[in-house]
Amino acid sequence: xxxxxxxxxxxxxxxxxxxxxxxxxxxxxxxxxxxxxxxxxxxxxxxxxxxxxxxxxxxxxxxxxxxxxxxxxxxxxxxxxx
Amino acid sequence: xxxxxxxxxxxxxxxxxxxxxxxxxxxxxxxxxxxxxxxxxxxxxxxxxxxxxxxxxxxxxxxxxxxxxxxxxxxxxxxxxxxxxxxxxxxxxxxxxxxxxxxxxxxxxxxxxxxxxxxxxxxxxxxxxxxxxxxxxxxxxxxxxxxxxxxxxxxxxxxxxxxxxxxxxxxxxxxxxxxxxxxxxxxxxxxxxxxxxxxxxxxxxxxxxxxxxxxxxxxxxxxxxxxxxxxxxxxxxxxxxxxxxxxxxxxxxxxxxxxxxxxxxxxxxxxxxxxxxxxxxxxx
Numbered sequence: 053x054x055x056x057x058x059x060x061x062x063x064x065x066x067x068x069x070x071x072x073x074x075x076x077x078x079x080x081x082x083x084x085x086x087x088x089x090x091x092x093x094x095x096x097x098x099x100x101x102x103x104x105x106x107x108x109x110x111x112x113x114x115x116x117x118x119x120x121x122x123x124x125x126x127x128x129x130x131x132x133x134x
Numbered sequence: 135x136x137x138x139x140x141x142x143x144x145x146x147x148x149x150x151x152x153x154x155x156x157x158x159x160x161x162x163x164x165x166x167x168x169x170x171x172x173x174x175x176x177x178x179x180x181x182x183x184x185x186x187x188x189x190x191x192x193x194x195x196x197x198x199x200x201x202x203x204x205x206x207x208x209x210x211x212x213x214x215x216x217x218x219x220x221x222x223x224x225x226x227x228x229x230x231x232x233x234x235x236x237x238x239x240x241x242x243x244x245x246x247x248x249x250x251x252x253x254x255x256x257x258x259x260x261x262x263x264x265x266x267x268x269x270x271x272x273x274x275x276x277x278x279x280x281x282x283x284x285x286x287x288x289x290x291x292x293x294x295x296x297x298x299x300x301x302x303x304x305x306x307x308x309x310x311x312x313x314x315x316x317x318x319x320x321x322x323x324x325x326x327x328x329x330x331x332x333x334x335x336x337x338x339x340x341x342x343x344x345x346x347x348x349x350x351x352x353x354x355x356x357x358x359x360x361x362x363x364x365x366x367x368x369x370x371x372x373x374x375x376x377x378x379x380x381x382x383x384x385x386x387x388x389x390x391x392x393x394x395x396x397x398x399x400x401x402x403x404x405x406x407x408x409x410x411x412x413x414x415x416x417x418x
Contacts, residue, residue: 055365055366055367055368055370056282056283056364056365056366056367057283057366057367057387058367059367059368059369059370059371059372060367060368060369060384060385060387062369062374062382062384063382063383064380064382069383072335072383072385075333076320076321076335079321079324080321083325084321084322084323084324084325085300085324085325085326086324086325086326086327086330086332086333087326087327087330090330093332093333096333096385097333097387106367113284113287113288114283114284114287114331114366114387115287115329115330115331115389116331
């Protein structure tokens with residue numbers, strides 16, 4: 053079955069490499085738990101949208117709601133500092 | 135004259151006798167001699183033979199008294215053939231029978247043509263109807279709700295479904311024979327809770343000295359979990375071209391449906407393996 057929103061165009065110019073590295077770095081530190089690095093993945097997707105590598109869409113619709121008070125630390129945070 | 139008539143009667147009597155015995159048990163008793171072929175349709179088909187033949191024989195009986203000996207033999211010979219195809223009818227009756235047969239066959243033609251068109255129409259209509267049936271009943275493993283991922287996420291958000299199970303998604307990468315790429319998952323696994331969209335990466339590198347185009351397919355194991363594994367966006371099924379020596383990251387953005395927790399068949403499942411395979415399309 054084809055993916056819902058289609059195919060990711062490849063990032064040949066490595067425009068979002070930094071965001072990707074940050075996300076992967078975060079994963080390594082938290083034992084690859086996806087929910088702890090959600091902000092980084094959100095940033096990566098936002099980068100893609102900016103650089104026209106992804107269809108622009110409200111990330112809230114894709115499961116990236118601002119969950120105030122529900123982050124693992126128990127307080128609203130924008131970034132998870134390593 | 136009387137001797138010839140007597141002879142004819144003797145010749146004919148066995149036929150009459152057997153037919154009368156046969157028709158005695160029939161359901162459609164009525165004036166046999168005047169029965170037309172149309173009226174006999176209301177009878178059991180099997181008895182039609184008897185009736186038309188009885189009719190013919192009774193007509194023959196009439197003919198015996200009016201026509202010549204030669205004509206009598208001709209009529210008799212035709213009765214012994216298949217009754218329906220017999221031509222031993224007098225002028226007017228023959229014409230009306232023929233006309234009614236023609237009307238009958240025209241009606242049949244119209245009916246059959248209508249049937250053909252009806253069948254073709256049903257074939258065309260079957261596709262969307264079957265799809266709707268499958269969605270309604272989930273027959274054959276069809277995913278019952280064809281909602282998009284956004285709708286699904288919105289729904290679970292509204293229902294405040296809390297996922298408790300943590301599922302480990304492991305990644306596997308393969309290349310086909312003769313494909314000079316290095317293709318590996320950038321992370322070996324990701325722990326994700328159902329209902330959370332997650333991002334994962336694969337890295338591909340073209341180790342050859344020519345630009346190569348490849349296309350990938352994927353599958354999810356265990357198979358029954360595949361229904362709950364929604365890929366929002368990925369790099370599969372489309373041709374990807376890599377220049378010689380180029381290394382590139384390929385993201386996969388997926389979502390595991392929280393309904394995996396309520397399905398009893400998914401009880402022991404804590405591991406899902408997403409496997410990608412790259413095939414060579416062309417080499418320049």
